[in-house]
Amino acid sequence: xxxxxxxxxxxxxxxxxEGGRLVLPELPDPAVERPRDPSHGDWAxxxxxxxxxxxxxxxxxxxxxxxxxxxxxxxxxxxxxAGPGFINLRVSANALQRVLRxxxxxxxxxxxxxxxxxxxxxxxxxxxNPVGPMHVGHGRWAALGDSMARVLxxxxxxxxxxxxxxxxxxxxxxxxxxxxxxxxELCGREVDFxxxxxxxxxxxxIAREIFDAEGDAWADVASADRESHFKETAYVQxxxxxxxxxxxxxxxxxxxxxxxxxxASVDGSSEVEKTIEAxxxxxxxxxxxxxxxxxxxxxxxxxxxxxxxxxxxYTYFAADIAYHKDKFxxxxxxxxxxxxxxxxxYVKRMEAAVAALGHPGKLDxxxxxxxxxxxxxxxxxxxxxxxEMVTFEDLLDEVGPDAARYFFLRRSTDQPLDFDIGxxxxxxxxxxxxxxxxAHARICSILRKAAGADxxxxxVDISATIASLVTDEAPLDLLxxxxxxxxxxxxxxxxxxxxxxxxxxxPAKLTRYAEDLAxxxxxxxxxxxxxxxxxxxxxxxxxxxxxxxxxxxAGVLALVGVGAPERM
RNA sequence: GCGCCCUUAGCUCAGUGGAUAGAGCGUCCGGCUACGAACCGGGAGGCCGCAGGUUCGAAUCCUGCAGGGCGCACCA
Numbered sequence: 001x002x003x004x005x006x007x008x009x010x011x012x013x014x015x016x017x018e019g020g021r022l023v024l025p026e027l028p029d030p031a032v033e034r035p036r037d038p039s040h041g042d043w044a045x046x047x048x049x050x051x052x053x054x055x056x057x058x059x060x061x062x063x064x065x066x067x068x069x070x071x072x073x074x075x076x077x078x079x080x081x082a083g084p085g086f087i088n089l090r091v092s093a094n095a096l097q098r099v100l101r102x103x104x105x106x107x108x109x110x111x112x113x114x115x116x117x118x119x120x121x122x123x124x125x126x127x128x129n130p131v132g133p134m135h136v137g138h139g140r141w142a143a144l145g146d147s148m149a150r151v152l153x154x155x156x157x158x159x160x161x162x163x164x165x166x167x168x169x170x171x172x173x174x175x176x177x178x179x180x181x182x183x184x185e186l187c188g189r190e191v192d193f194x195x196x197x198x199x200x201x202x203x204x205x206i207a208r209e210i211f212d213a214e215g216d217a218w219a220d221v222a223s224a225d226r227e228s229h230f231k232e233t234a235y236v237q238x239x240x241x242x243x244x245x246x247x248x249x250x251x252x253x254x255x256x257x258x259x260x261x262x263x264a265s266v267d268g269s270s271e272v273e274k275t276i277e278a279x280x281x282x283x284x285x286x287x288x289x290x291x292x293x294x295x296x297x298x299x300x301x302x303x304x305x306x307x308x309x310x311x312x313x314y315t316y317f318a319a320d321i322a323y324h325k326d327k328f329x330x331x332x333x334x335x336x337x338x339x340x341x342x343x344x345x346y347v348k349r350m351e352a353a354v355a356a357l358g359h360p361g362k363l364d365x366x367x368x369x370x371x372x373x374x375x376x377x378x379x380x381x382x383x384x385x386x387x388e389m390v391t392f393e394d395l396l397d398e399v400g401p402d403a404a405r406y407f408f409l410r411r412s413t414d415q416p417l418d419f420d421i422g423x424x425x426x427x428x429x430x431x432x433x434x435x436x437x438x439a440h441a442r443i444c445s446i447l448r449k450a451a452g453a454d455x456x457x458x459x460v461d462i463s464a465t466i467a468s469l470v471t472d473e474a475p476l477d478l479l480x481x482x483x484x485x486x487x488x489x490x491x492x493x494x495x496x497x498x499x500x501x502x503x504x505x506x507p508a509k510l511t512r513y514a515e516d517l518a519x520x521x522x523x524x525x526x527x528x529x530x531x532x533x534x535x536x537x538x539x540x541x542x543x544x545x546x547x548x549x550x551x552x553x554a555g556v557l558a559l560v561g562v563g564a565p566e567r568m
Numbered sequence: 569g570c571g572c573c574c575u576u577a578g579c580u581c582a583g584u585g586g587a588u589a590g591a592g593c594g595u596c597c598g599g600c601u602a603c604g605a606a607c608c609g610g611g612a613g614g615c616c617g618c619a620g621g622u623u624c625g626a627a628u629c630c631u632g633c634a635g636g637g638c639g640c641a642c643c644a
Contacts, residue, residue, distance in 0.1 A: 037587070046586055049624065059624070083587045084624075129644080171644055291642055302571070302640080309642040316644050344572055345639040367573080370638085411581070414573060416637070418580070423593095430593060431606085438606050449603050504584085512582065515591080519608095526599090526608045546603095568606080 001492060004075060005043045005089060006030045012069035013047065021065050024054050034493075041080065041088035042489065048085040059085025096488035097476040103491060103548035104472065110555055111494040115502055116157030122327055123149045125338035126246070127164040130238045131175035133202055134245060136371045137340055139392035140417060143408035143561065144368055145338045146251040147507035150559045155502035160332075162255040163242075164323060167235060168263055169316065174198065176231035180223070182207035183230065187219040200389075206234045245393045249401040250561050262322045263314075272314050275322040275357075276307055284356045294321070299352030321353040328359050336364045336505065341416075343367075366505055369416040371408075376422035390421075399424040402562045406433035409560055412508045432515055436557065437565055439518035442525065443550040444566040450531045450543055466547075474544040475537050483524040487545060490520040491552050498559075507560070514556045521549045 009030035016022040028051045035044040048063035055062055063081040070079050075095035080088045103110045125145025128138045149159045166172075178197040182204045185191055193199075210218075210233060218226045239256075246252070262271040269277075276292060279285050284295050285307075292308035294317075307318035327335050335354075339346070347365045354363040373380035373390055382389040396404055403424040410432065411417045423430060451465035479488070493513065501509040530542040554564040 031586095033586080035587075036583085036590080040587070044587090046625095049586075053624070086587065166644075169644060289642080293642095306642045311642080313642090315642070341573080341638055343639085347572080367638095369573080415581080416574085420580095432592070434606055435592090438604080442604055442607085445604050508582090512591085519591090522607055523609090525603080529602070531603045567604095 001075075001091065001095070002032060002043075002496065004073070005032045005045075008070060008073055008076070008089075009045050009047060009066070009087075011071070012066045016065050016069045019069075021069075022051075022055055022062065024051055028054075034496075035086075035088065038486070038489075040082060040086070041078070042091040043089045045087050045089075046085075048081075048087060052085065063087050091489075093480050093485060094477070096485055096492065097479055099488050099492045100476060100479075100545055100548045101472065103551050104470070104544070107551060108555060108558070110552060111498045112154050112156070113495050113498055113502075114156040115499055116152060116155050119157055119333040120160070120331060121152055121157045121334040121336060122160045122162055122330075122332045123152070123336045123338070124162045124164055124327075126242075126251075127166070128242060129166045129171055130235045130242065131171055132198060132200055132238065133391040133393060134242060136373055136390065136392050136395055136419065137368070139249070139395060139404060140371050140408040141338050141340065141368045142246055142249065142251045142392075143405045144366075144413060144507060147405075147409055147510065147559060147561055148336070148338075148366075148505055150561065151498060151501045151507055151510070154498050154559060157502075160255060161251075161253045162257055163253045165239065165256055165258050168259045168319070172231055172235065173227070175234065176227040178203045179207050179210070179230045179234045180218075180227050183211055183226075184219060186211045187216040189219060206237055209237065210234070245396065249396055249405060257323070257326075259319055259323070262319050262326070270322075271326060272318050272322045275325045276318065278325070279321075279356055282356065282358075294353065294356070296349050296352035296356070299355045301348045301352040305349050317349065317353075320350065321357070324350065324354055324363070325357050328354075328357065328362070332362075334362050334364070336366060338366045338368055341367055341369045364505060366413055368413055371417045371419050374418055374420040374422075376420065380421070395419075395421065402437070403431070403433050405561045406436075406511060409507050409511045412506060432511070433562065434568070436511075436514045436518045436553065437563070437568060439521045440550060440553045440557070440564045441566060441568045443521070443546050443553070446525075446530050446546055447543070447550075450539070469540070470543050470547040471540065472544075474540040476541050476544065478538050478541045479545055481528065483520075483527045484542075484545065487520045487524045487549065490517050491548060494552055494556065497556075501559075510556055510560050514553065514560065517549065517553060517556065521546075521553075524549075 009032060010027070013022070013024075013027050013030070017024055017027065028047055030045055031047045031050060032043055032045050035041060048066060049059045052059040052062050060081060063085045067079045067081055067087055075092050076089050077092045078088075078090040080090075082088050106112070123145050126134070126138055126142050128134050134142075146161065149161050152159045174194075174197055177194060178199075181191045181193050181197065186207055210230065218229060264270060276285060279294060286293050286295060290310040291306045293304050294307050295304050297304055305317055306315055307321070308314055324335065337350070344367045347367070350365065351363055354360070373382070373395075380390055398421060399407075407419055407424050408417065424433075447466045447469070448462060450469050451462045479485075494517075497509055497513040501507055524545075528542060530539065530546055532539050557564045
């Protein structure tokens with residue numbers, strides 16, 4: 001619809017200029033927008049205001065000329081000049097009714113657009129260290145990344161979800177030492193527990209599993225052997241656990257990428273080394289103070305960065321550059337990283353590295369702010385030192401995946417989120433996830449009612465009956481009252497919401513739209529009796545509209561990653 | 569000290585140059601002998617942190633200031 005309006009405005013501009021009624025150095029952008037106030041119509045353009053100065057007239061005069069030039073269009077009922085010089089356009093009821101047909105025709109594909117034109121995009125998210133449970137922030141980034149992937153797919157991109165496993169480095173060693181120490185305790189040995197080791201109860205749980213399975217066989221071997229064995233068994237356990245928890249909220253990754261593969265030697269050198277050599281031959285590497293440096297400042301970083309330390313080992317950043325090189329080597333047109341807010345200081349150097357690798361502008365780093373946990377208004381205190389914390393798994397168990405995912409997406413990404421466990425569990429009008437799901441269940445109930453089914457009997461399959469009731473033969477021109485038009489207008493917005501959410505990488509737009517659509521339906525329901533035995537034609541048309549709303553609600557909830565229940 | 573993010577109704581937040589700044593919650597009033605009241609309608613409630621600037625027009629862009637959060641390693 002936007003295209004129709006834009007071309008209408010553009011044509012009016014062109015014909016006014018060509019006819020000499022408007023003198024402009026160049027044709028301005030049609031600048032079509034949806035007015036905030038519905039009484040201003042469906043679409044508006046401020047082009048008259050923008051070009052008044054260049055035309056040497058006052059804005060309302062320009063608007064008058066343009067509206068005179070606007071040819072009549074079957075989808076436009078009215079063209080009005082308002083305020084300081086806006087041109088407001090009203091879409092015809094007929095055009096809105098056609099949206100209902102489109103929804104039924106496209107089904108779950110309603111709102112699918114071709115913004116991405118099949119471009120390959122990778123979304124990397126969560127990437128929690130495999131040395132312990134995920135915290136609540138990881139849960140938010142999981143919801144965010146997965147939903148972003150879903151939206152991008154709906155917008156015509158080919159999307160891959162990836163989890164970067166930091167399975168190399170000192171934290172893994174610390175992890176192994178911690179588990180080994182707890183294991184030795186279980187074997188009855190005295191141990192010195194390191195100051196900076198992991199103290200969470202889960203460490204002991206993992207040690208106990210090993211102890212139960214293998215007894216004290218590892219108690220008297222060299223500590224290096226013990227730790228290396230424990231590192232492998234324990235980290236695989238944690239990784240499986242992460243997969244399990246994420247799967248439980250509907251998040252499944254296509255690729256689990258191991259950091260170790262970047263350090264492994266292939267044909268005499270590792271990916272990390274090859275990456276540094278690639279940067280070196282491009283002139284971005286120098287040696288200083290026995291270390292190897294990446295000249296990142298020319299690419300906008302605050303200072304140059306060390307890749308290979310004086311002791312011969314590589315920095316985390318070096319591996320991360322090799323990782324991003326690998327991503328682009330795999331042929332992605334675009335790479336999106338979702339990082340926690342505590343890593344935002346890292347963005348500039350990563351962007352610099354990607355540019356130096358020859359892929360400027362192809363990396364988008366989305367910074368996900370943290371989550372503050374509340375329970376019925378009280379802050380939930382957590383301490384990493386004592387290992388006392390509410391993990392993401394705890395949260396999922398308590399509030400369920402639907403409420404968790406929905407709440408995580410209700411705030412914009414760059415905004416810290418206050419998550420109230422009590423509220424998320426509450427099945428009341430304060431809980432927006434139920435508001436939306438209720439609208440869906442309500443529609444299903446209406447359809448069951450219309451089918452004349454015994455609504456208490458859940459075993460009877462009435463989908464065939466419903467299908468016969470919801471028919472393209474329905475006289476949609478009967479749908480012309482305000483709540484009916486408002487509902488159809490809201491349905492028509494769905495493809496635009498997908499476009500904005502995909503363009504801005506902002507899945508939070510989806511929950512807002514879902515609530516708006518649910519509200520439009522509830523208003524329609526309150527004012528328009530759907531099933532009315534005395535008015536079979538009107539009933540038929542309204543069932544068609546209700547079912548279209550059901551399809552769209554299920555569609556937007558699917559992008560959020562939340563279920564659309566038929567009963568609740 | 570430097571960098572990034574944030575500051576909008578009592579609370580939690582939408583609003584990335586347009587018209588009288590919106591929503592939910594809370595509060596007050598009203599609506600079920602009709603399809604799900606987990607719903608709907610209405611009222612009250614705002615120097616959009618402060619001060620300048622840019623322009624036809626600024627919550628939105630620029631500069632400065634104040635307040636809050638997070639970062640500033642040859643750590644990961």
